[in-house]
Amino acid sequence: MTAPPYQEEPWTDGHMVVCGDDGLAHRLAAELRDLYRRHVVLVVPDGRAGGAGTEPAAEGRTGAAASLREVAASAPTREALRRAGVDGAAALALLYEDDETNLRAALAARRLNPGVRLVVRMYNRKLGDHLEELLDQAALVAASAADRTALDASTTVLSDADTAAPALVATAIADTRKVVQADGLLLRAAERPAPDRGEAPDPGLCTLALLSSTAGDPAGAEGSDSSGVQGPELLPDDRSVQASRGRGTVVLEAVGRSGPGLPPRRLARRGAPLGEVFSSRLRWAVAGVVAAVLALTAAAAVLTDADPTHAAYLTLLDLFSINDPALDDSTTRQVLQLLSGLVGLALLPLLVAGGLEALGTFRASGALRRLPRGLSGHIVLLGLGRIGARVLARLREYDVPVVCVEQDPDARGIPLARDLGVPVILGDVTEDGVLDAARVHQADALLALTSSDTTNLEAVLTARALKDDLRTVLRLYDDDFATAVYRTLRSAHPDAVTRSRSVSHLAAPAFAGAMMGRQILGAIPVERKVLLFAALLVAGHPQLEGRTVAESFRPNAWRVVALDTAEPDARRPDLASTPHGGEDPQLLWDLHPGYVLRSRDRVVVAATRRGLAELLAVVPGR
Numbered sequence: 340m341t342a343p344p345y346q347e348e349p350w351t352d353g354h355m356v357v358c359g360d361d362g363l364a365h366r367l368a369a370e371l372r373d374l375y376r377r378h379v380v381l382v383v384p385d386g387r388a389g390g391a392g393t394e395p396a397a398e399g400r401t402g403a404a405a406s407l408r409e410v411a412a413s414a415p416t417r418e419a420l421r422r423a424g425v426d427g428a429a430a431l432a433l434l435y436e437d438d439e440t441n442l443r444a445a446l447a448a449r450r451l452n453p454g455v456r457l458v459v460r461m462y463n464r465k466l467g468d469h470l471e472e473l474l475d476q477a478a479l480v481a482a483s484a485a486d487r488t489a490l491d492a493s494t495t496v497l498s499d500a501d502t503a504a505p506a507l508v509a510t511a512i513a514d515t516r517k518v519v520q521a522d523g524l525l526l527r528a529a530e531r532p533a534p535d536r537g538e539a540p541d542p543g544l545c546t547l548a549l550l551s552s553t554a555g556d557p558a559g560a561e562g563s564d565s566s567g568v569q570g571p572e573l574l575p576d577d578r579s580v581q582a583s584r585g586r587g588t589v590v591l592e593a594v595g596r597s598g599p600g601l602p603p604r605r606l607a608r609r610g611a612p613l614g615e616v617f618s619s620r621l622r623w624a625v626a627g628v629v630a631a632v633l634a635l636t637a638a639a640a641v642l643t644d645a646d647p648t649h650a651a652y653l654t655l656l657d658l659f660s661i662n663d664p665a666l667d668d669s670t671t672r673q674v675l676q677l678l679s680g681l682v683g684l685a686l687l688p689l690l691v692a693g694g695l696e697a698l699g700t701f702r703a704s705g706a707l708r709r710l711p712r713g714l715s716g717h718i719v720l721l722g723l724g725r726i727g728a729r730v731l732a733r734l735r736e737y738d739v740p741v742v743c744v745e746q747d748p749d750a751r752g753i754p755l756a757r758d759l760g761v762p763v764i765l766g767d768v769t770e771d772g773v774l775d776a777a778r779v780h781q782a783d784a785l786l787a788l789t790s791s792d793t794t795n796l797e798a799v800l801t802a803r804a805l806k807d808d809l810r811t812v813l814r815l816y817d818d819d820f821a822t823a824v825y826r827t828l829r830s831a832h833p834d835a836v837t838r839s840r841s842v843s844h845l846a847a848p849a850f851a852g853a854m855m856g857r858q859i860l861g862a863i864p865v866e867r868k869v870l871l872f873a874a875l876l877v878a879g880h881p882q883l884e885g886r887t888v889a890e891s892f893r894p895n896a897w898r899v900v901a902l903d904t905a906e907p908d909a910r911r912p913d914l915a916s917t918p919h920g921g922e923d924p925q926l927l928w929d930l931h932p933g934y935v936l937r938s939r940d941r942v943v944v945a946a947t948r949r950g951l952a953e954l955l956a957v958v959p960g961r
Contacts, residue, residue, distance in 0.1 A: 354378040355854055356423045358415045358444065359434030362816055363460075363499060363843040363850070367432060370851040372405040374952040379407045380423045382415060415444035420451055430456040430854040438463050442470060445494075449477050457494045458853045462725050462751075467496035495853040499846035504729035506845050506864035510812045510838045511718055511784045512739060528863050529592040544928055545900060546580050547945055548573045548865045550587040571866045573947050576894040589865055591900060591928070591945075624689055631682045632658060635675060642671045658683040710742060710762045715781040717742050721768050721798055722789035723752025726814060726842060730788060735759050742777045744768050768798040774805060784810040792816050796824060803832055810836040817841060822867075845869065848948050855955045860943065871951050874903070878938035880954060889932035896950030899936070901943035902927045910941065
């Protein structure tokens with residue numbers, strides 16, 4: 340039966356369209372409706388329509404009720420996108436787990452509406468960068484000259500794995516002096532522990548958040564309803580920072596691009612380290628033989644009055660047993676020949692051992708590494724899928740010892756683990772002995788990141804039976820379920836650190852901000868909350884225009900943290916893009932509180948989700 344055509348409604352133009360086949364699509368649609376007060380059309384696969392959250396939202400700050408409507412379609416075809424009203428939409432999010440599906444839908448949507456803002460979820464970031472450039476060029480070609488100024492950044496490619504990985508890594512690392520990247524682009528924030536008694540907290544450039552507790556506190560108030568425990572506070576004012584006692588902070592400590600990732604360790608590449616090919620014992624044995632040859636050469640040069648070159652030549656001939664016996668020579672020459680022959684006998688097995696070790700090393704380069712003896716204090720990572728692979732890469736950037744457990748030998752993260760030399764155990768974590776093989780009882784933390792909530796929960800319970808005080812982090816699908824699991828595990832194990840994370844909850848704010856415009860630079864997760872960074876033009880924002888930096892600051896909502904000093908004609912449309920020539924954007928981070936923001940200025944603001952929604956609210960007449 341053919342689906343009925345999409346009926347145009349008075350609010351159709353300028354609405355948002357979200358297409359997806361998992362929980363991220365539903366959460367993003369609810370975020371756009373509830374926080375940004377935008378009308379949303381949600382395209383879901385057949386049989387999944389009528390999910391939670393489809394009722395209209397209450398009247399928000401913008402003064403208009405936002406609606407959420409579902410359209411069922413087996414695939415994001417051209418006809419399905421037309422029924423969802425893409426030809427009149429302001430933005431379209433393609434959130435299918437298959438990169439090819441998102442790619443085909445993005446090309447079809449660009450033909451339907453060249454001016455639609457596209458937000459595409461892709462795991463392959465290299466392909467995503469090419470797709471971003473291709474779709475932007477297609478939009479510019481299709482748009483008229485008058486409309487091209489509005490298409491400065493019409494396509495954004497994001498990955499939920501990249502967005503959620505920093506929060507998962509930050510939770511697993513016990514050291515509170517860890518660095519949290521804002522999408523690895525422009526911003527770098529640092530989490531600092533609570534200062535000692537009598538010491539004033541160091542705000543850095545500015546304080547971004549007050550934490551509910553230090554990272555090592557098992558009773559950290561993530562969604563806790565226990566009395567006397569304060570949750571995290573985003574963008575606090577100076578009075579709140581000075582009055583805070585016993586609370587860690589997240590501060591803007593430095594600005595710059597994230598460094599390059601770890602270099603690949605494939606032995607097939609040039610310049611493989613000698614230590615990876617030959618063992619240390621073999622290298623010491625070869626060094627001893629070389630020293631003996633040099634000593635024999637020096638003795639022959641001194642005792643037989645031969646020049647050093649001739650002495651070295653005779654020594655090598657004797658070493659390889661290809662010289663004539665020294666029957667008619669002096670006794671000294673005969674003794675030196677016998678000693679050289681003995682050294683030559685020791686050289687032959689060394690050559691054989693070196694060949695066998697090199698052959699075994701190159702064979703093992705394609706195999707998974709085994710656990711080293713005496714390993715302890717490591718992190719056990721369960722699952723090497725999309726999320727697990729990203730988390731593994733970040734953990735190795737911090738040089739944290741990791742042991743991975745994966746059931747599928749063809750998982751996406753297996754080649755990465757092989758390249759990084761990370762030990763991997765192939766097996767089901769729910770089977771007896773698998774966690775024991777990963778030495779959970781000697782580990783510092785457990786990251787359960789498989790795609791199954793029950794598997795993650797069962798693994799954590801099994802690990803807790805092996806080690807009561809093990810720090811555990813669970814990836815759970817639903818955020819409400821994650822909160823309930825966290826509270827239950829914390830009550831059952833009060834002396835152990837337990838954290839639960841929903842990937843869709845961590846990723847949705849970044850996708851929602853990108854649908855409002857590519858001025859979203861990144862997101863920094865702070866416990867169960869998210870702090871967003873955006874580049875905004877001051878013009879059209881009465882909360883910023885004509886005010887000083889200090890006056891524009893609204894605690895717990897938004898704060899101006901940087902100013903783009905480039906001339907308007909020389910500005911790059913997207914601060915998140917890689918500049919040509921490698922030059923950094925001209926951003927001034929240490930702003931004077933008395934600087935008056937002008938309409939031509941472009942600023943970088945740190946904002947909560949609700950605060951950014953208020954800043955980006957649609958103003959009538961604009």
